[in-house]
Amino acid sequence: EAGVVQSPRYKIIEKKQPVAFWCNPISGHNTLYWYLQNLGQGPELLIRYENEEAVDDSQLPKDRFSAERLKGVDSTLKIQPAELGDSAVYLCASSLGTAGNEQFFGPGTRLTVL
Amino acid sequence: AQSVTQLDSQVPVFEEAPVELRCNYSSSVSVYLFWYVQYPNQGLQLLLKYLSGSTLVESINGFEAEFNKSQTSFHLRKPSVHISDTAEYFCAVSETGGFKTIFGAGTRLFVKA
Numbered sequence: 663e664a665g666v667v668q669s670p671r672y673k674i675i676e677k678k679q680p681v682a683f684w685c686n687p688i689s690g691h692n693t694l695y696w697y698l699q700n701l702g703q704g705p706e707l708l709i710r711y712e713n714e715e716a717v718d719d720s721q722l723p724k725d726r727f728s729a730e731r732l733k734g735v736d737s738t739l740k741i742q743p744a745e746l747g748d749s750a751v752y753l754c755a756s757s758l759g760t761a762g763n764e765q766f767f768g769p770g771t772r773l774t775v776l
Numbered sequence: 777a778q779s780v781t782q783l784d785s786q787v788p789v790f791e792e793a794p795v796e797l798r799c800n801y802s803s804s805v806s807v808y809l810f811w812y813v814q815y816p817n818q819g820l821q822l823l824l825k826y827l828s829g830s831t832l833v834e835s836i837n838g839f840e841a842e843f844n845k846s847q848t849s850f851h852l853r854k855p856s857v858h859i860s861d862t863a864e865y866f867c868a869v870s871e872t873g874g875f876k877t878i879f880g881a882g883t884r885l886f887v888k889a
Contacts, residue, residue: 666819693875702785704866704879705820718876753819761873762808762827767819 666768674774680742683771687756697753749775778803780880788886797852797883799867809850810868
């Protein structure tokens with residue numbers, strides 16, 4: 663069974679440019695998470711989806727970040743415009759929709775903003 | 777709101793020695809507790825979790841953790857480490873029945889030959 667797929671693995675852009683990350687969760691997982699991981703820190707939740715509905719986006723900086731999960735399967739996270747402080751690893755995870763269930767993580771996208 | 781503190785950012789240890797990675801949490805409600813491991817260039821993987829029942833939980837590769845409610849701790853231990861255990865370990869907490877998971881900053885375990 664394929665794991666959580668993310669692309670691209672690495673992205674380098676100049677500040678003020680837009681960038682998008684894509685995530686394909688494990689088949690059948692209705693819960694999808696986007697996390698931000700800064701160097702030396704643990705993952706921090708940006709947004710959580712239950713199927714196609716964003717049920718927790720309280721930590722998503724909505725002035726520049728947006729996300730979508732059309733049809734409740736794969737998801738895209740976008741930053742426009744990117745700032746220097748957005749340099750980090752963006753992680754996607756998925757799980758079956760029961761509290762306490764294991765989250766399965768993708769390898770992440772490492773973003774560098776110059 | 778919950779929080780997680782991992783007291784050691786790095787733990788160097790010799791192969792076959794015992795190791796303990798410390799984790800303390802803060803919460804006003806009952807919690808689920810997790811340890812995730814991240815090997816180099818890989819995504820996080822669940823190592824073990826406590827939901828309820830026995831306070832001592834074990835993983836398939838010899839790690840164990842004990843939920844101590846009075847000390848609000850969930851320390852991870854292994855009696856004899858291998859080179860292959862070199863990785864970053866994250867402690868995490870969520871409210872019982874909740875989905876939002878709070879992760880600690882991680883502890884980098886470095887096993888030396």
